[in-house]
Amino acid sequence: MDESPYVLVSPLIEAYAEAHTTDEPEVLARLRRDTHLRTHMPQMLSGHLQGMLLRMLSQMIRPGMILEIGTFTGYSAICLAAGLMPTGKLHTIEINPEMVEFASGYINEAGLKSQVIMHTGDAMEIIPTLPGPFDIVFIDANKENYTRYFDLIIDKIRPGGWLIADNTLWYGRVLDKDAENDKETAGIVAFNKYVHSHPAVENLLLPVRDGLMVIRKKE
Numbered sequence: 660m661d662e663s664p665y666v667l668v669s670p671l672i673e674a675y676a677e678a679h680t681t682d683e684p685e686v687l688a689r690l691r692r693d694t695h696l697r698t699h700m701p702q703m704l705s706g707h708l709q710g711m712l713l714r715m716l717s718q719m720i721r722p723g724m725i726l727e728i729g730t731f732t733g734y735s736a737i738c739l740a741a742g743l744m745p746t747g748k749l750h751t752i753e754i755n756p757e758m759v760e761f762a763s764g765y766i767n768e769a770g771l772k773s774q775v776i777m778h779t780g781d782a783m784e785i786i787p788t789l790p791g792p793f794d795i796v797f798i799d800a801n802k803e804n805y806t807r808y809f810d811l812i813i814d815k816i817r818p819g820g821w822l823i824a825d826n827t828l829w830y831g832r833v834l835d836k837d838a839e840n841d842k843e844t845a846g847i848v849a850f851n852k853y854v855h856s857h858p859a860v861e862n863l864l865l866p867v868r869d870g871l872m873v874i875r876k877k878e
């Protein structure tokens with residue numbers, strides 16, 4: 660077993676948890692396999708446990724409008740869309756057109772074509788064009804921009820709405836003072852501090868997978 664202090668959950672416990680969690684829908688299992696075959700960084704995908712958590716959070720909230728920043732191959736978009744109201748929409752933004760094409764095939768197969776609106780381009784430019792208000796925002800794009808995404812989106816989240824940010828433990832590098840020299844770690848560290856002291860929100864840093872920051876906008 661890995662003795663690294665940065666391993667949040669032992670691989671054995673992780674495997675047990677997966678074995679006792681509802682199976683992924685067939686389309687997501689295929690998407691995951693295809694992501695491993697056809698992309699260079701398959702570890703970016705949310706995966707079974709985190710995907711199920713996103714799905715269940717969305718099903719609890721029953722959102723009308725979701726925004727995802729960072730589509731990749733579409734795994735988390737499909738999970739989050741599971742909780743949408745029948746008339747609800749999920750907007751998802753991805754800078755890499757190849758990933759948009761990859762994801763759109765699976766989003767169509769999942770029967771979500773009419774509910775998922777895909778945007779190709781830089782989230783910093785696209786977010787200001789989106790109307791909102793959003794019930795859930797999932798931040799999962801480049802780490803150095805997390806605080807900027809927060810500032811761009813906070814006024815477009817409804818009071819009592821939710822923001823979830825992935826990778827907020829960043830493989831444990833948030834604890835490593837030297838690692839703050841690297842832009843991504845510095846981005847995550849700055850985001851965690853910023854959110855934690857922001858008067859408009861309350862927050863929970865959930866040590867699941869690579870750290871999910873769950874943020875609720877106060878009413």
Ligand SMILES: C[S@@+](CC[C@H](N)C(=O)[O-])C[C@H]1O[C@@H](n2cnc3c(N)ncnc32)[C@H](O)[C@@H]1O
Binds near residue numbers: 729755780800
């Ligand atoms: C961690 S992956 C997203 C994983 C996906 N949400 C999931 O859980 O399956 C991050 C994605 O953000 C995209 N990205 C990076 N910078 C971006 C930007 N400035 N605007 C939009 N997308 C960006 C990357 O191309 C990559 O596909």
